[in-house]
Amino acid sequence: MQGYSAMVEELDRQRTELTRIRAALSDLTSRATSHDRLVAVTVNARGLAVDISIEPAALRRYRAEQLSELLTTLVAEADRALDARRAELLAAAEVSEPDYRDVR
Secondary structure: OHHHHHHHHHHHHHHHHHHHHHHHHHOOOEEEEOOOOOEEEEEOOOOOEEEEEEOHHHHHHOOHHHHHHHHHHHHHHHHHHHHHHHHHHHHHOOOOOOOHHHHO
16 A cells, blocks of 8 residues: 555656646746847747837837848747746756556
8 A cells, every 4th residue: 555655645746746837837938129129029938929019219210121020030039038948947847757666
């Protein structure tokens, strides 16, 4: 019976860890800002743009196609940063490797 209760405890611990990781991953956001700080983009955990900030001066400084390209670049930059943070979070998660004791 000790083996069974230890297995149940381990499963509970892993379930708790997975719930914690899922919550942390779903709350991730990333923000990228242009060099002149006139344009900023925030993406959510799914890589979707959830906030775009364009200062009025940016509308005078950039033509429409330049602004479009800048926004696309900023979304990609924020998404790359988000991928890096996601990888760090997953790497820090405690991984339990199954072994022979698990099948007894």
